[in-house]
Amino acid sequence: xxxxxxxxxxxxxxxxxxxxxxxxxxxxxxxxxxxxxxxxxxxxxxxxxxxxxxxxxxxxxxxxxxxxxxxxxxxxxxxxxxxxxxxxxxxxxxxxxxxxxxxxxxxxxxxxxxxxxxxxxxxxxxxxxxxxxxxxxxxxxxxxxxxxxxxxxxxxxxxxxxxxxxxxxxxxxxxxxxxxxxxxxxxxxxxxxxxxxxxxxxxxxxxxxxxxxxxxxxxxxxxxxxxxxxxxxxxxxxxxxxxxxxxxxxxxxxxxxxxxxxxxxxxxxxxxxxxxx
Numbered sequence: 260x261x262x263x264x265x266x267x268x269x270x271x272x273x274x275x276x277x278x279x280x281x282x283x284x285x286x287x288x289x290x291x292x293x294x295x296x297x298x299x300x301x302x303x304x305x306x307x308x309x310x311x312x313x314x315x316x317x318x319x320x321x322x323x324x325x326x327x328x329x330x331x332x333x334x335x336x337x338x339x340x341x342x343x344x345x346x347x348x349x350x351x352x353x354x355x356x357x358x359x360x361x362x363x364x365x366x367x368x369x370x371x372x373x374x375x376x377x378x379x380x381x382x383x384x385x386x387x388x389x390x391x392x393x394x395x396x397x398x399x400x401x402x403x404x405x406x407x408x409x410x411x412x413x414x415x416x417x418x419x420x421x422x423x424x425x426x427x428x429x430x431x432x433x434x435x436x437x438x439x440x441x442x443x444x445x446x447x448x449x450x451x452x453x454x455x456x457x458x459x460x461x462x463x464x465x466x467x468x469x470x471x472x473x474x475x476x477x478x479x480x481x482x483x484x485x486x487x488x489x490x491x492x493x494x495x496x497x498x499x500x501x502x503x504x505x506x507x508x509x510x511x512x513x514x515x516x517x518x519x520x521x522x523x524x525x526x527x528x529x530x531x532x533x534x535x536x
Contacts, residue, residue: 278335278343278346278347278350279303279306279350279354280408280409280410280434280435281335281336281434281435282299282302282303282306282335283299283303284409284435285298285299285335286299286300286303294321294323294327294331295331295334297321297323298317298321298323298327298328298331301317301320301321302317309344309347310344310347310348312344314328314340317340328340336434357511359511360511360512360516370513373512373513374513374517377497377513377514377517377518377521378521380497380499381496381497381514381518381521381522381525384495384496384497384498385494385496385522385525388494388495389492390494390525390526390529391529391533392492393452393476393492393494393526394526394529394530394533394534396450396474396476397422397427397429397450397526397530398427398530398533398534400448400449400450400473400474401446401448401449402430402441402445402448402449402450402473403427403428403429403430403449403450403452404429404430404431404432404441404442404445404449404450404451404452404473405418405419405429405430405431405432405451405452405453405454406432406433406442406451406452406453406454406460406464406467406468407431407432407433407453407454407455407460408433408434408455408459408460409433409434409435409436411454411456411460411515411519412431412433413520414454414519414520414522414523415431415454415519415523416431417520417523418523418526418527419431421527422527422530425530425531425534425535434460439467442467442468442471443470443471445471445472445473446472446473447472447473447474448473449472449473449474450473450474450476451468451471451473451474451475451476452476452477452478453468453475453476453477453478453490454478454479454519455477455478455479455481456478456479456480456496456514456515456518456519457479457480457481457503457515458479458480458481458483458486458502458503461477461479461481461486461489462483462485465485465489468489468490469488469489474491474492475489475490475491475492476490476491476492476493476494477489477490477492477493477494478494478496478519478522479493479494479495479496480495480496480497480500480514480515480518481500481502481503482495482498482500482501482502483502483503484502494522496514496518496519496522497514497518500514
């Protein structure tokens with residue numbers, strides 16, 4: 260891949276990491292008479308041909324002004340309507356990976372065997388790393404924030420709920436949440452945990468993380484050297500995966516689907532064992 264393509268791939272923002280999830284969030288949370296809903300619905304219904312739609316098509320169909328469209332596009336993380344369209348092809352790569360992951364005649368056998376191997380691999384890999392330090396920082400830090408792509412944030416939300424039951428509040432920031440302003444307000448007494456199994460989200464949010472003063476952890480499979488510039492500590496789920504310095508091809512496997520979930524279960528277990536027993 261040439262340098263120009265790498266730079267273009269890395270032009271996503273904290274919000275613009277995934278076009279589809281940003282649009283679906285609007286559909287899920289806004290009322291149908293809201294102009295943001297109207298625009299998101301229009302684009303989602305044409306998601307497979309969005310790169311062929313002009314801004315004038317949107318103006319004519321949705322009865323909105325050009326400035327309204329620009330405000331909408333910026334609100335989901337893109338600099339312009341053209342910038343949003345340019346990134347559609349990367350969304351399609353990720354979409355294709357979802358299909359390829361399950362499109363196997365012996366899928367159940369694959370999942371069963373792969374899960375056993377993955378669990379053992381994660382156990383062995385984490386045994387070589389200082390998970391206890393993260394447990395202690397979660398206990399002692401003033402604020403704890405998890406940064407996670409919304410499409411893969413279910414395990415982080417479950418961990419957030421579990422920790423709240425113990426009286427420990429953890430905040431969650433995703434590419435569609437409206438609380439990203441808490442990141443630059445973090446101090447040296449706080450903790451930021453970025454979860455990015457493939458490394459894609461960590462790459463696209465590195466500018467958001469770089470200036471954060473909190474102690475910074477990254478949970479990932481990706482061994483890219485650039486992460487050492489932005490994170491104080493990197494916890495690897497496995498040593499079997501190569502590094503990637505740019506947004507990958509939407510890797511989907513048992514690690515990206517279930518690895519972070521298992522990691523949070525292990526983390527919660529260690530927290531309970533140390534501070535509640």
